[in-house]
Amino acid sequence: MKHIIIVILSLAITSLSFAQIDRSKAPVPGPAPEINIADPIVFDLDNGMKVILSTNNKIPKVSFNLVMGSDPRLEGEKAGLSDLMGDLLLSGTKNREKDQLDQEKDFIGASLFASSNSMYLSVLTKHMDKGLDLMTDVMKNANFPKAEFDRIKKQYESDLYAVKTDPNSMMSNAMYKTLFTEEHPYGEVMTEETLNNITREDVVDLYKKQYTPAGSYLVIVGDINEAEAKKVAEERFGDWEGGVPFEKEYNHGIQPKNNRVIFVEKPGAVQSVINIAFPIPMTPGDEDQIKLSVLNKLLGGGGFGTRLMQNLREDKAYTYGAYTQLNVRRQGSFMSASGNFRNEVTDSAIVQFLYEFQRITEAVPTEEELSLNKASMAGSFARRLESPRTIANFALNIHRNNLPKDYYQTYLKKLSNTSETDILEMAQKYITPNNLNIIVVGNKDVLEKLKQFDGDGEIEILDAFGNPSKEKSYLPADISKTEVLEKYLMAITGTSNMKKANKKLCKIKTIEKKAIIVPDQSPMELKMTTLYKAPNNSVTKMEFNGMVLQEEIINEDRGMSKTMSQQGGFETTHMTDDELKAELKTSAAFTEMALIKNIEDVELLGMEEIEDQTYYVLQYTFGKTTTTGYYNKTTGLKDRGTTLRVTDEGPQSISTKYSDYSKYNGYLLPNTTTQIVEAASMTSTLKEVKFNGKIDDKVFEIEESN
Template identity: 45%
Template sequence: MKKLIIALGLITPAVLFGQLDRSKVPAAAPAKAISIADPVVFKAANGMTVILSENHKLPRVSFNLTVGNGQRMEGQKAGLADLAGDLILSGTTNRSKDEIDAKSDYIGASLNAGSRNLNLTCLTKHMDEGLKIFSDVVMNANFPQSEFDRIVKQWESNLMSLKSSPEGMGENALMSALFANHPYGEVTTEATLAKITRDDVQQYFKETFVPEGSYLVIVGDITKAKAEEVVNKYFSSWSGKSLPKVEYPSAKNLNGNRVIFVKKTGAVQSYIQVAFPLDVKIGDANNIPLNVTNSIFGGSGFGTRLMQNLRESKAYTYGSYSSVNIEPQGAYLAASGNFRTDVTDSAITQLLFELDRMTDSYVTDHELELTKSSMGGGFARSLEHAATIARFALNIERYGLPKDYYKNYLTNLEAVDKEKVLEIAQKFFTAKNCYIVVVGNESVIEKLKPFDADGKIEIVDAFGAPVQDMKKADITAEELFKKHSFYVTSTSSEKQRDKLLKKIKSVTQDIEMNMSQVPFPLKSVQFWAAPNSEVMTIEAQGMVVQKTYFDGKTGYESNMQTGKVDLTAEAIAAKNKSIGLIPEINYATSGMKYELVGIENQNGTDMYVVKLHDGENEMYDYYNTNNFSKIKRLTISTDPEAGGDAVVTYSDYKAVSGVLFPHKIVLSFGELAFNGTVKAIAVNKGAIGDYK
């Protein structure tokens, strides 16, 4: 009988009185009023605004300092602010970086910094110890030269990696065009990074990290009385006036679509962005309906119009999304995605079609209710975190929003109807005045011309700067290879060169490799023996993690994931097309396919570009037109899932046994970048058998 009672209890009213109609979205309940406790806001004597949000559920407290000085034009030193942000925790006049890290770890504190902010989170009982470090950094950061040099090297590697990132290149091109003569449009390059000095970083910090106009947001297990006490104790001696506010022009509106192309040689996909400025400010009444409209258009889910069209219907891409970006001094909407090269023009057509469709007719009830439900749920969940309440308070104070802006969020969200969405789309959306940025293979350029209002395609480099047209080479490939070999051997005739090279039977190079993602240096040993044997190993803390071995006839590759794998016949054939210490000398007879494409200017340097194919890989070698040194090699990845192209750059050539070897080698593969420094080169020591 008990089982029967339980079973009856499981029968729902829907079973008794009819099935639910699951084809209809349930009607949304009326939006509930949000009860958000008003934070405590007070001014410190030095001009800093303090915002306190008490939360005593956990014995933890956080301090988030945001300085009031906004972004400024950096010109030839673009990247200065962000570089300073990476260096703020590198030491003070009282503590070294190691001491800061050790003390933070000891008390279990989290300390993070950015170009305009500093954050501390710790247990309440360790608050005073944490604030000693926090306030010391705020007032006494000293940017040691050794740390400055270390971070700059990391940045150099990251900039090299960016050249293999379609998304990074596309973002540079878009922002440079959209925000011309504006801080948002400035892009860090190798050239601007090289101009930044430690003195520049110190001056930036001195001018920017000042209390006047800054905001200190305190969240957690702390009372107002205690907050006032610690602010006075740790920040009363901090002084400084904020710089005058600078206004910059809004994002540039267009009269007709403008197409910008970034060449990514050998790309099998096109990364596309379609964007346009938005005339909105943070906290505008149109913010919420604009976000609703964007969420239906491209948002972040699978149910958006972009995803349904470009992925589900057309199968052009794995994903296409859009975002509304509203910053203090500019706003824009951007839709983007990675698409197969052969559908580049079709993808752009559909992106523009969906923009137009948003302005032509009402969205459906299903689209609207699903979007509002998702946005409302996300907002409600965010209220579970005390930091959210503090962020709301900061925005209200910083941007002058109405005091009830966030309290009325759900009510204002629920009020957005189909009529409002269409009104917003017709006011802000456009398919006729867009920036269309494409990163990909140059084979698509002709297909892009119909999308540009003038039928002209602007070509820019990885950093958004205009690219000069490639010039016709003034020598043949064979002449280039000969001149390169003369440069490497410091000779002036083939006879002298060959005489020198005959003396060199083997070369062993010890290379220290550093990368930002690994906290310790890696060691690489590269061995070459005449005529065509080679070994390459990579060691991490004394353990060989990767190795390639080739004796001219057979070989293998091994790593910790796959173990030892014999080289294929194709790989062996490819290696035998790069014979000799200077393989260019033998290309004509080894079977290597080559073509001197022309002269290309990159970062102010003219370079001969040679296209190579060894039967397995497509490569591009770049040689300085002045001295014929090899500057870099680009190896094309034809697999979009493989992580990207490989780029190796060579510099700092020094003579060893009469031959010039590069002593600085930077390798980037997708988002990974290794900074290599040659520590030692040994000539005629060792044999291939020593490494088998």
């Protein structure tokens, strides 16, 4: 078969070589093809559910997509409640614990997903009944176990910690808050405070209100006929009861009076994330939507031929990519343009964004660029038609959004008929180049250059969660920085004064720690071994399945790190004298022992209230690394810390939480350490600790550099 395909391709290439083609002209698109989309079968249940069926017998599988009919709710002081509820839906039911639910699902090879407003099941036709047992059990009987609620909530805490260092999350929060405000569900952003306000009872209450048959849609796709679908719908979903769906109208986006500049600081950033966004007065199925989507594609909606890519990447070389997005929703629509740019060209990039927004409102596009972009959109639409699920979703959109029955049948014709004049009209109708939200996430060094773009000359500064940024203020500390460190050392040694603490600390000659690290985004387990030998020798080694992935060695004279290369072998880096000097300033059995010796480099910022706890906040900078430690006023222990490390690739932010302190040979150590590096998080669990065991000096030897 493969040989046949190759022969056919060879013949096609040969025949093309004899054709006379004028490659100086773009190919002329043919007339829009007729689309014959079979009408799905639609029927209603007595409980208010609408069922949409699209039969396809090519594969022995069937899927059930259940979509709730309620509008989104304002959550206020409990922002994030709906997300939490959605993530907890598959945590167990009155009839099945989570493990049993997972085992039964995996046994039949089913896919089962749930969110706050939908549930989806895909299963082999022969296992349909077993799959529906699971789906309807969750739909009617989810019970949100307390243990799972606590686990997911803790996971959310780590995710929120990561937001503070992830520029894309910061940008998203700022954009939605700016476009829709907190008076709209789209503008609500979960924070540590709102998460803490959410109880299990809140989750259960929302589930009961949200998951109700009235106004809901059940989309069935696959190997099932009309009679079977009606029987399944009636038997499995017909007896489902619930209240009326929630309905509410919100603002559809706030248009600024002038260009408005919003800034979110990411300390040390070498790139700025730029997003220029504005609301669009449009709902799904609007008569202008297809024409505006063509404008979006032409301006920056994907591919290298768009205006933004040609300008900002190909011509100016400011970025690897610049894109636009048209987001049309029932409760509020918007258009945005975005990209990542070096600090030094941040203002220049904004100039070009504004230039392209202005240019598209002043003249019609060329016939060639319009034709190429329409052809790309037509091809994408045609590929989507290959999926039966797409056809069913078309029917769902028609019913939910009150679209004309032939909306999708006439899509390609409307696309083909979109003219150069239509694009100009759409631009002049929806794009106002002097009423844009210009949002920048980056280093404060670019702040002064941004003032020229604000209509009022006053830049709004937001925090990572889209709220007005407040200058961090600390309460006055009631002890000195030395006393903070001493209090910690007394706590971890279990002593009542520094004389006893020092005596116990001086007994430490070696420490060997073994831990397991599990990245939250991956099921893999990493093994980390840490060796210390007084006064300044240390080794940190990371392994996976017996392979060394990374190793760092420091002794009194030299420092080295090596990392496994993707090409095989290791990439080895030797520390400079300055880098080694900085590392040795924190080298000790416990970092705080070294900080006391270098107390002049440590600053006590004051006290801070975090999650009902009071912390002494210490900060120090050695080399290119700034570390901030949070020491619990009550226990004296270090509960959290942040590190900002400047590298050649840019700043690296690390947030750390220490918990579950336990005694090892009379010394307290955190059993669990959670680290968030940019947007990735991992949890380290101590498995073994040895004090004053024998460690061969050879492990601290460093090979000569070339």
